[in-house]
Each structure stands twice: as C-alpha cells, then as structure tokens.
Amino acid sequence: MKANRRQWLAGVASLAICSVPFKAWAAVVAPKVPLRARPLPLEDVRLRPSVYATAVDVNVDYLLSLSPDRFLHNFRKYAGLEPKAPIYGGWESDTIAGHSLGHYMTALVLAWQQTGNAECRRRADYIVGELALCQAQRHDGYFGALGRKTKDGAIIDGEAIFPEVMRGQIKSGGFDLNGSWSPLYTVHKYFAGLLDVHAAWGNAQALDVAIGLASYFEKVFAALDDQQLQDMLNCEYGGINESYAQLYAQTGDPRWIRLAERIFDNRVLGPLVAQEDKLANFHANTQVPKLIGLARIHELTGKDDPGRAARFFWERVTGHHSYVIGGNADREYFFEPDSIALHLTESTCEHCNTYNMLKLTRHLYGWQPHGALFDYYERAHLNHVMAAQNPATGGFTYMTPLMSGAAREYSGPSEDVFWCCVGSGMESHAKHGDSIFWEGDDTLFVNLYIPATATWQAKGVTATLDTDYPFKPEVRLSLDAVKQGRFALALRIPAWADGKASLAVNGLPVPVATTNGYALVHRAWKKGDVVTLNLPLDLRLENAAGSTDTVAVLRGPLVMAADLGPAEAPWAGVDPAMVGETPLAAFAPMVSDRPRYHTTGLIRPADLTFVPFFSQYDRRSAVYFKRFSEAGWKAEQAAFLAEQARQKDLAARSIDVMHLGEMQPERDHGLTSDISYPVVYRGRNGRDARSGGYFEFAMKVKPGPLVLQASYWGGERARTFDILVDNVRIATQTLDNDHPGAFFDVDYPLPEALTRGKDRVKVRFVPADRSSAGPVFGVRVVTAKPGETAAGAKA
Incomplete structure (x- = not known):
C-alpha cells in the first residue's frame, strides 16, 4: 500500500463515488488492487461511553448468554456423536440449522477484537475444536447441522442432498435445494466463522477445518457442468464465493480462487457486469453477499469486471433502491428503481441487507476513498443498524418498518427465533469501532x-x-x-x-x-x-426516491420520526400528512438532551413531536409524510370521503366476509390448506399458497345474482392462480404489478347455477405450477349491482 496522499487525491477525484472488511487478515496473498485506505485494526480501537458502546456491551452480554453446545447439537448428532445440550428452537430447529453458529463465531471474534473479552476468544476456539471432532468422525471433510425435510415432515441429516446434486439431481425453488433450506448459504456461514477465527489470532485448526470443508464442496462443484451449476446457484448461496476467495488469500492455494470465480450466478451478476439495473423482483439479501464476493475477487486478482459489477450494484442500490434510513427492499425483495413512495410498509429494510451493504461499502472505500461512501455508511449505520437492536433487551429486528404507525418487532431471549437477522445482528453490534479510523x-x-x-x-x-x-x-x-x-x-x-x-x-x-x-x-x-x-445540524426535508410529494425529515445524519405512541397501544389513526408551503418553519426545538421538535399548524390531523427514528425501539413512528398544499389537502379529504362512501355501500351489500390470515375468521369459515401461509402487509392480513398448495374455506350465499370479491396488493410480482367455487373454476387471475402502490378489488360474478339451493359454497385458491396464489387480503360475497353479470368479471 504505497499510494501517497497526492495519488489518493488524483485517483479519487475522477471517481464520483467509490472497503474491505479487514479482520487483520493473515494474508498469504497480497491484493493485486492497490488499496489506498484500510481501517485501523479493531483491536486498536476502543469505544468511549455512547449509544454505540452500550450496544456493544449489551450484545456481548447476549453472546455470552448463548450456549455453544446448543448450537452444536446437530453437528454432533449428524456426526454420530452424542449432543451435549438440546437444540435451540426457531430456525435452528429447521433445515437451515447451523447458520447461527457461523454468525456466532464471527461475532465472538469481533467482540474479542472490540473489547478484549477473553471468554469470547475461548468460546470461539472451543467451537473450532468441536467442529474438528465432527469433521474427523465423518472422514470426507464434511461437517454440518443443516437438515433435509422428508415427505412426512421429519428433519434428517442434510448432507445426503450433495451426492444427489453431484448426480445432476437438482431441484430448487430459490430458497430450497432438494428439501433443504438454502444449504450453501448455511455452509458460507461456517466458512466465514472459521476463516475469521484463523485470521484473528492464528488458530491453525480453524484453517485446517475450513480447508477440509472446502475440499468436500470442491468435489461437489467439480461434478457439475455449467448449466447444472447455474441450476444449483438459483438457490441462495450466500457469499460462498467470498469464502473461497478469502481461503485463497489465507492459504495461497490457487485452486480456491479458481473456484471462487466459477461460483457466478449468470442471471443476477451478468447484467451488473454489463452495468444494467435488473434488480427488481430479486430477493435482496440473496444478492448482496455475491457482490461482496466479487469485490474480494477483484482485490485478489485485479480483474476489472468483478469490481465494476460491485461498484455499479452499490451505486444503484444506494442511489435508487434505498430508503431514507439507508435500508432497502420491501418484503425482502428489490422493486423498481426510484419507487420508494410506493413501498412504505411494515416489511421494509431487512437488517441483513444493510449489514451486507456496509461490508460492500468498506470494500469500495478501500480501493478509492471518497467521503460519499461514508455519507451512506453513516446514514445506514446510525439510522438502521442502531434501530435494529433494542438496547434494553439485546433483541434484534428482522424488518425495520417504515409504514406510519407500524411497531418494530424484536427477537427476545426466547429460544424460538434465530432468524438470519439475529445472526447478522450479533455481528453488527460487536464492532461499532471498526470503521471510525482508516x-x-x-x-x-x-x-x-x-x-x-x-x-x-x-x-x-x-x-x-x-x-x-x-x-x-x-x-x-x-x-x-x-x-x-x-x-x-x-x-x-x-x-x-x-x-x-x-x-x-x-x-x-x-x-x-x-x-x-x-x-x-x-x-x-x-x-x-x-x-x-x-457540523451544522439543521433540519431539512428529503424526498422519497422518485417522488416529489413524499418527504422525510432529517437533522444532520439523523432521520427524525414523528412519535405516534407506545408500541403496545394499537395504532388506528390515519397516516399523518404535512400541509403548508414552508413546513420546516413549523418545527420548534424542545428542551431535551436529545433532539426533539414539536410542530405547530403543520401536521394533519394533529401536530406531533419529532425525535430520532433509531431510538423509537418500543414506540410507533411516522417517517415519511405526504406533502400537500392547502388546496391539495382539500382534494385529498374529498377522495377520502368518496372511499368511505364506497366502503359503506360494499358493507351494505355484503353477505359474508372472510378475513384471511386471522385465526378466528379462518376457523369460523373452516379453512383448510396446504403449503399456505398467513401474511401481513401494509397493515392488512392475508394468506397465500405456494406451488403445489392451496387454501379453501366456506362462504355464505343466498339466492339471486352474487359476486365474489377478492382483495390484492397491486405491486405483486408475476403470478397466476385459479379460483374455484365448489370445485368449479370461475376465474384465472394473473397479478403482475397491475396497480402499483395500492390495494385493489377484483369482482368475480358467481354463476347462479353454483349457488342455487345452497346456503354455503367452498371457495378454493390454487396456484399454477411454479407460481403462487395471492396473497389474498380478504374475500367477500356481495349481492350484485343491477346489470352485473358473469360477463362483467374484472379478472
């Protein structure tokens, strides 16, 4: 790293925006890309009292409350050894078991580096020893806790899927591979944990175990031709390409970088190399680790394409797919660029996405330092990552909702969680000192x-x-x-x-x-x-990407939120709006040790107090506001009254209403289903069915012309399904972003032959092959309006 200050200034000035999660790499291979900056080692940075130091302390307590032996349960069981403790629940009792142990190992390393806590290091070494023992029992380099679900619902050792894959038997719907939930994603977590332990303090056993596991999967990949490899890579594989690249860095063995480069998902990564944004409708966190892997490959090989793809992805996500808090995605998926205002829901901003975007930011920054990268980093770190941990409980969010009135949901000390975002949360809050100084x-x-x-x-x-x-x-x-x-x-x-x-x-x-x-x-x-x-900490407004009438309030780097009350109190209010030509003039500071403002004459229906969003752990918030002139607000009120009149008419004509996704209504209507799940979206409950499944329920009818009405969200990705009444298909419905940004109703006139002489019928939703049905956010049977016939169906 011999670039001097003049070279840095010249090299970066030509780059509009351009890090490396260095963990004191014990690198055998020096990067071929000149790194103009690297973070000071985490061991050389100690936090002083602040909300960040509190987050680390709370997280270390949480890490030490967990049992390594419970995480190791399946590793020992599948290796033929007696488990030392019962398995954890939640995801750790599903086929994705073991992913949390990988996160846990990395978190222990980071916590030791950040705080010097000796118990964290001792536990990490203990886990490595246990994994080495499990690996030795199996004799082929493999070890693992991931499972496979049988037809009767039992979970067995998932290792059997890999010989099937080697024979070309590859079946995946995106998150399952031959009956196992994203197995290579889980394997990536093992790799990352082992390599981090080795790099941090030279644990040679960790590297030996990682090489053994890498050799096992080298054989799996070698057995596949290019098309079979792409078929397998259609299933989420985490950042396993990054792990192979890093294994090359730590061993110098070129076979690992060759394999890292071969693990390349053409469907997603090809357009990014070509500088094309085709991210819409891709699962967000499935993709970010792939780009981190490309960034690492670029550093180690000097090849341009991987670096160009990583940089382009970062620019598109941060500039066109991200919310004001720095997070991205709705219901875990990217949507069309510059359409944030259409996706303000209770399912925004998965924490894992931001955790990985910050890792990617560090890579780009290391190549060519520019303050713009850390403007983004600070935004996301402060407003999203810090919101994702509740410092009172140590729990983590999965999503950070940006729908007005939505409450955050945190994991607790319960044994029934261990989502992916619990794992990335363990890591995020172990290392708040890692990017301060470079x-x-x-x-x-x-x-x-x-x-x-x-x-x-x-x-x-x-x-x-x-x-x-x-x-x-x-x-x-x-x-x-x-x-x-x-x-x-x-x-x-x-x-x-x-x-x-x-x-x-x-x-x-x-x-x-x-x-x-x-x-x-x-x-x-x-x-x-x-x-x-x-630094000036003035209030300012920021538009939602792609919208001029949806705004958020910021104070310096802080996203400010309107406080809508305690999370335990239900929210039944309307979304607050801003009305006026000079909204910031209506904000007055309040006496407080933290920024607090109260508005006067601005917010409809009533003025509110604004506070830092991240600190609303157990409060409900409003972050985005529709902005109106006085005349525009009067028109909005008129539209609201018209919708109330429509709902009143609909209620008067209703014979039966099915609230899907709610326990008692589903019981009252005798719902049966298979491969079907309740959902909550934008405050509304619903239900969907996946390929091969269905859901069915009874609805009341009466003589005369009737209409079956179903409610959908207008921004769904393409899907097709049939609607049957007493086993007779009355419609085939296709959803494909038909009404962006809104729920909508579809009326299906019921042939009178199906209802004549009956007081109930059975309604069934059935997805087409490799598709899904719904989600359906409610079903009604209503009397038809005069002249409404079967020919008038709006499917």
Missing part, C-alpha cells in the same frame, strides 16, 4: 464521529475522539501521543453540511476546503494538539 500511507482518515480512542501503529499516534454527535454539533479529536508527527488528518465533511462546517486546530480557525468529501489538514503534529470540527 489509514492511507501518510493520512489518517476519520470517517465516523463515534467516541473512541485509537492507536495508529504506523505513526505511533494515539488519538481520542470526544463528541456527543450526532446530537450536538462539536467533534473534538485530541492527539495523546505522537512519534512520527508529519502526516495528514482527513476529516469527513458530509455533503449535507452544505459548506457550513467549521474547523479549528488548537483553537485557531482553519479554512474548510473539501476534497473528495474531506477537510485535509497536513502538518507536523505533536502531542496535545486538538482539532475541533463543528
């Missing part, structure tokens, strides 16, 4: 303003960052020790500062001229020098 030859970059002390070994510098930012504007950096005094300090000046930041050295003002998002101060430093940065 080094680049003669430059110390300060990217995040988080209270901490750090040692820059290359220059013999010890520094203390003291601040109450982002709640207060001042950041103070003190140099406590300096051995080699001439170097540059690069302090990130966020783009939102808009030229209003001020800087001083030892109390004397210094002009703030930003280059690539940084204020650079190059001088001979000495012990006791103090740099003070003041």
